[in-house]
Amino acid sequence: MIKRVDSIPQKDCTACSVCLAVCPQNCIEMKADKEGFLYPFVDIHKCIECEECYTNCPSVNFNKEALEPYKNEVYACQIIDENIRRISSSGGAFSALSYPVLNLKGYVCGVSYTSDFKAVRHTIVNNEKELDDLRRSKLLQSDKNDIFLSIEKLLKEGQRLLFSGTPCEVFALKSFLAKEYKYLYTCDLICGCVASPKIYRKYLEHLENKYNSRIKSVNFKDKSKGWQERGIRIDFENGKSYVSDNANDPYMVSFHSRYGIRPSCFNCKFRGMDRLSDITLGDFWGLKYYHKSLDDNQGTSYVMVNSQKGKDLLMETKRNMHIQKMEIDITEYSNTYNLRVLSSPSPADELNRSEFYNDLDVMEFDELFDKHLKSICLERKRKKEEYLRKLEAGIC
Numbered sequence: 001m002i003k004r005v006d007s008i009p010q011k012d013c014t015a016c017s018v019c020l021a022v023c024p025q026n027c028i029e030m031k032a033d034k035e036g037f038l039y040p041f042v043d044i045h046k047c048i049e050c051e052e053c054y055t056n057c058p059s060v061n062f063n064k065e066a067l068e069p070y071k072n073e074v075y076a077c078q079i080i081d082e083n084i085r086r087i088s089s090s091g092g093a094f095s096a097l098s099y100p101v102l103n104l105k106g107y108v109c110g111v112s113y114t115s116d117f118k119a120v121r122h123t124i125v126n127n128e129k130e131l132d133d134l135r136r137s138k139l140l141q142s143d144k145n146d147i148f149l150s151i152e153k154l155l156k157e158g159q160r161l162l163f164s165g166t167p168c169e170v171f172a173l174k175s176f177l178a179k180e181y182k183y184l185y186t187c188d189l190i191c192g193c194v195a196s197p198k199i200y201r202k203y204l205e206h207l208e209n210k211y212n213s214r215i216k217s218v219n220f221k222d223k224s225k226g227w228q229e230r231g232i233r234i235d236f237e238n239g240k241s242y243v244s245d246n247a248n249d250p251y252m253v254s255f256h257s258r259y260g261i262r263p264s265c266f267n268c269k270f271r272g273m274d275r276l277s278d279i280t281l282g283d284f285w286g287l288k289y290y291h292k293s294l295d296d297n298q299g300t301s302y303v304m305v306n307s308q309k310g311k312d313l314l315m316e317t318k319r320n321m322h323i324q325k326m327e328i329d330i331t332e333y334s335n336t337y338n339l340r341v342l343s344s345p346s347p348a349d350e351l352n353r354s355e356f357y358n359d360l361d362v363m364e365f366d367e368l369f370d371k372h373l374k375s376i377c378l379e380r381k382r383k384k385e386e387y388l389r390k391l392e393a394g395i396c
């Protein structure tokens, strides 16, 4: 018989899967709840109540002291290879940081889609061709399975490895390893939040039915109309494509409506200026207000250097990437251009949320959109227009 590991509260669990990796009985597995988010479940017949899962949970035992204090080093970066920049979410800094590691026969661990695009998982690659699977932001929390054990094995063999993930994932990996490895580089993201895998799957199935074809590729940051005007693009095997801006795409609206956000993201302990990673990557929204000539609307990475190791790795990318040191007040930057550097999203109303997920089980996606998301969509559009007007007028 299996039951949720109830010593790890839902508000804290980030699905990092450290509990799985440390369980001496191998009796924990990740299972989806009603909203589609993964949580640890234990086989109570095999459990010996050693509490390793609880005592090793990085989130329950989070200690702010472990974080590196903010070093005030922020760079605007654009990879020189324009093709790679076009297909990357921001300025392609992740690819540029991967090259020095791969060139020395090292490994890169990041997030890829499964072959049907309906789920995401952490994957280890060791060549440039496979690196492409890791590019582009996927909005779901990855399935990590036993990836931390595989990483530990490579590090113990003395291999070089760059790990990339959300801040909670980097924190989880480092807590699991519990010691410093000379050749481990970590890079986390400015992470807004992660989205419900169930809504995502249902949405893709809705589109597959509509287009009468299986999916060939998914891109949540399609830059065809420019980076600031980014949208979602889904290509189908029959040659058709679905393209939409974020404000009008039902899935993106569900993401931004807060119904689709993982509960632990409302309470995120890992965002902020102080980090455990060597490097933090994000979008340099607002670049034109700091360095107008750099902003060509093709994507610029916000790169925050958190350690000497991170700085050394960044400097190794100079041949492949334009790097510009920026003097910014991070609180002002976050409040004006990228809220998610510092603050968590606020939760949606509990009752509406549970009604939304009840309806998700029985309604078609169009119907669900009309009932729960349409008004949110209109309100978001109004707020965005107002924000852009104020920004242009220099009011905020």
Ligand SMILES: Cc1cc2nc3c(=O)[nH]c(=O)nc-3n(C[C@H](O)[C@H](O)[C@H](O)COP(=O)(O)OP(=O)(O)OC[C@H]3O[C@@H](n4cnc5c(N)ncnc54)[C@H](O)[C@@H]3O)c2cc1C
Pocket (backbone or CB within 6 Å): 087, 088, 089, 090, 091, 092, 093, 094, 095, 109, 110, 111, 112, 120, 134, 135, 136, 137, 138, 139, 140, 141, 142, 164, 165, 166, 189, 190, 191, 192, 193, 194, 281, 282, 283, 284, 301, 302, 338, 340
């Ligand atoms: C869920 C999520 C929310 C984000 N929210 C913000 C935000 O609010 N503000 C902001 O400035 N930036 C945000 N980002 C970061 C941004 O979208 C880019 O991922 C980042 O700038 C790297 O871009 P790039 O051009 O260097 O790399 P790309 O080549 O596009 O590489 C993407 C990188 O992200 C990793 N990645 C992709 N999907 C996931 C995932 N689901 N979980 C963990 N790692 C993943 C890949 O492994 C790779 O390292 C978010 C990213 C994700 C995944």
